[in-house]
Amino acid sequence: MIEFDRVTKKYKDLTVLDDVSFSISRGEVVGMSGQSGVGKSTILKLIAGILQPSSGRVRIQASRLGYVFQESRLISWKTALGNVTLPLRARGICPYEASATGRRLMDWLGLHGFEDTFPARLSGGMQQRVALARALAIKPDLLLMDEPFNGLDPHLKDNIFNLLEKKIEKDLTTVLYVSHYLEELSRLASRTIHFKGGKLT
Amino acid sequence: MREHGCRAMKISEKLLAVLCSATGILLLLFLWQLASETMSGLVIASPEDTFQAFGKILTRTDFLSSHFCISMQRIFFGVTLGAAAGFVLGILAGVSRPFRLMLEPFRWVLMSVPAVIVIMVSMLWFGMGSIMVVFITSVLLSPIIYVSTIEGMSSVDPDLLEMAAIYRFSLWIKIRDIYLMSIAAPLASGVAIVVGNGVRVVILSEVLGANEGIGYVLSSARTNLDIPDLYALVLLSLLIVGITDFFLLKPAQRRLMRWRVRSDD
Numbered sequence: 001m002i003e004f005d006r007v008t009k010k011y012k013d014l015t016v017l018d019d020v021s022f023s024i025s026r027g028e029v030v031g032m033s034g035q036s037g038v039g040k041s042t043i044l045k046l047i048a049g050i051l052q053p054s055s056g057r058v059r060i061q062a063s064r065l066g067y068v069f070q071e072s073r074l075i076s077w078k079t080a081l082g083n084v085t086l087p088l089r090a091r092g093i094c095p096y097e098a099s100a101t102g103r104r105l106m107d108w109l110g111l112h113g114f115e116d117t118f119p120a121r122l123s124g125g126m127q128q129r130v131a132l133a134r135a136l137a138i139k140p141d142l143l144l145m146d147e148p149f150n151g152l153d154p155h156l157k158d159n160i161f162n163l164l165e166k167k168i169e170k171d172l173t174t175v176l177y178v179s180h181y182l183e184e185l186s187r188l189a190s191r192t193i194h195f196k197g198g199k200l201t
Numbered sequence: 202m203r204e205h206g207c208r209a210m211k212i213s214e215k216l217l218a219v220l221c222s223a224t225g226i227l228l229l230l231f232l233w234q235l236a237s238e239t240m241s242g243l244v245i246a247s248p249e250d251t252f253q254a255f256g257k258i259l260t261r262t263d264f265l266s267s268h269f270c271i272s273m274q275r276i277f278f279g280v281t282l283g284a285a286a287g288f289v290l291g292i293l294a295g296v297s298r299p300f301r302l303m304l305e306p307f308r309w310v311l312m313s314v315p316a317v318i319v320i321m322v323s324m325l326w327f328g329m330g331s332i333m334v335v336f337i338t339s340v341l342l343s344p345i346i347y348v349s350t351i352e353g354m355s356s357v358d359p360d361l362l363e364m365a366a367i368y369r370f371s372l373w374i375k376i377r378d379i380y381l382m383s384i385a386a387p388l389a390s391g392v393a394i395v396v397g398n399g400v401r402v403v404i405l406s407e408v409l410g411a412n413e414g415i416g417y418v419l420s421s422a423r424t425n426l427d428i429p430d431l432y433a434l435v436l437l438s439l440l441i442v443g444i445t446d447f448f449l450l451k452p453a454q455r456r457l458m459r460w461r462v463r464s465d466d
């Protein structure tokens with residue numbers, strides 16, 4: 001599903017990834033830890049194809065990619081539901097079907113009643129759940145999450161994890177989950193990768 | 202219960218705002234009255250005379266149907282053409298840096314040259330009449346819209362564009378759902394400025410070189426030393442700006458900016 005073959009990534013003079021190789025197979029749920037600034041987001045962006053490696057190869061087999069960013073990255077002038085359905089609309093799904101899927105996901109994440117609310121009027125936790133709904137709307141076969149629930153209250157986090165766990169199991173989604181909280185990683189992931197000084201350990 | 206309290210507070214806040222504005226207007230009228238009493242009526246028309254003259258002008262047979270109408274048309278076409286040109290050029294300049302650098306001297310000249318010079322040159326080119334007035338207006342206004350469009354284009358959040366790339370949004374979706382609304386905020390204030398300036402520039406060019414329009418009537422009032430008429434026409438042009446702003450631009454802006462937290466709807 002994901003294969004990094006001797007990948008090096010440099011930003012100008014700064015070498016962030018140094019000859020990194022690893023692979024993740026279909027249906028695996030993998031956690032990634034590492035200090036901030038070590039290059040975790042860079043790996044996710046390489047997988048998403050918005051960055052190219054300086055050398056080496058990144059091979060990905062995924063037709064639908066879900067991505068939850070560290071910040072929610074919602075479009076402020078679109079309603080919560082409008083944000084959730086946009087990736088579906090971009091894939092040519094008709095508005096009716098897209099909004100039915102979006103509503104179902106929002107209900108499921110406890111966002112019922114906030115479909116027509118603009119992001120600025122939602123709490124941080126709600127915004128992140130909207131972002132998660134957006135990532136799940138396309139039924140991703142690969143889900144990338146970049147420290148998505150930092151700063152949420154533990155109770156809510158626990159809730160989201162419960163829901164997510166079931167969903168991932170049911171859909172056999174391949175997941176790469178980045179967090180620097182180890183207990184979070186072991187909760188969701190069957191395997192964790194630790195990342196340090198441009199190398200995986 | 203709580204909601205009720207909130208609403209009551211909102212209403213009292215609004216009432217306070219109205220009261221403040223009303224106080225401002227009364228103060229202005231008071232100072233105006235005071236000034237007209239201390240100076241001779243030949244220099245400053247009193248509010249009363251002005252309002253009377255205002256009524257008289259509006260009921261004059263030829264005024265609304267010809268002069269007023271013609272000025273409004275000139276304002277409309279001048280503002281629309283200028284805004285459209287500024288918008289299209291701004292989008293292109295926002296996309297292409299070489300194009301923007303190429304346009305920069307033109308923008309600079311247009312924004313720096315005194316309006317009177319543009320008016321004089323256009324009178325030489327086009328003579329007196331609507332073409333001249335519309336040309337001047339659009340040429341002087343387009344840089345304002347151009348600049349706010351560029352500002353909007355460069356304020357597009359790169360994180361959103363990254364998100365759009367990951368979710369494979371088409372160019373059309375990116376333009377419709379990301380670019381256009383990023384431009385909308387600076388553009389809305391640009392349009393408000395442009396409408397106000399549009400009225401000013403049209404009247405100015407009519408004063409200097411036209412034989413129809415509000416500016417023309419204004420200039421004949423000056424020649425005849427008809428001070429109340431002069432003031433009444435100033436009042437009229439203020440009203441044009443005020444009314445378009447209040448009934449057209451503000452509601453459009455409110456609708457466009459609904460998503461902002463502090464938009465009080």
Ligand SMILES: Nc1ncnc2c1ncn2[C@@H]1O[C@H](COP(=O)(O)OP(=O)(O)O)[C@@H](O)[C@H]1O
Pocket residue numbers: 011014016034035036037038039040041042043
């Ligand atoms: N676009 C960029 N240009 C230059 N340097 C960057 C860029 N993006 C990230 N970096 C640098 O690369 C390093 C790794 O960044 P990142 O992958 O975001 O780390 P992490 O997600 O582990 O915190 C950091 O030192 C960061 O400053």
Ligand SMILES: [Mg+2]
Pocket residue numbers: 037040041070146
């Ligand atoms: Mg990061």
